[in-house]
Amino acid sequence: MDGLHLTADLRGCRCDGTWLTDADRLLARCVALVQTAGLQAVAQLAHTFPATTHGPGGVTATVLLAESHLCVHTWPEQRGATLDVYVCNLGADHSAKAHQLLSSLLVLFDAEQVQQQALQRGSVSP
Template sequence: MQGLHLTADLYQCRCEPAWLTDARILGDWCVEAVQAVGLQPVNQLFHTFPGTDGAPGGVTATVLLAESHVCLHTWPEKKAVTVDVYVCNFGGDHSAKARGLMFALVNRFQPKWTEQRSLDRGGEDE
């Protein structure tokens, strides 16, 4: 059950608006980013929410990995994104791949600032 769980809250993103509102564009890119760092996607779900009060809706993009998952939620009205990357280290240490993926995801959105956290999951003697 050992693994690494990374989270990032991205604020005042300066990317093109489509990255925050178009599930297909964001989702396809997420799968490519996962593969680029050497993780294995096994399924995915991408959803654009309806807009409200004339503002576009956000996106949830989830990629299930053989190693665990990646999930993003966008708030275009706030130019904000939350990112969750979790990898299990059962068959090998995937921590460097998870960190590389998080780096790529954060850079995609060009935030003015971020709040990032890292949590080691599971115990040593499992």
């Protein structure tokens, strides 16, 4: 069960606004970034939420990986996004690939404020 779970909360995204509102475009970029990082996409799903009185609806883009998953949620009315990259390291250490994937997404969204966290998962104490 050993794995690495990376998250990032982004505020003030200076990217082109369509990255926050176009689910299909975001998903296609996520799949490309997964491949560039050397991870294997096995399924994908995108969803657009309805617009509200606060602005356009956000999107969720999820890529199921052979190694685990990538999930991106956006809040265009706040120019915000959350990123979630989890890789299992059973049989091989995919940590560097996870970090590369997260870094590529951070470049894409170009946020003014980024709060990142890393969690080692599945470690069992003796």
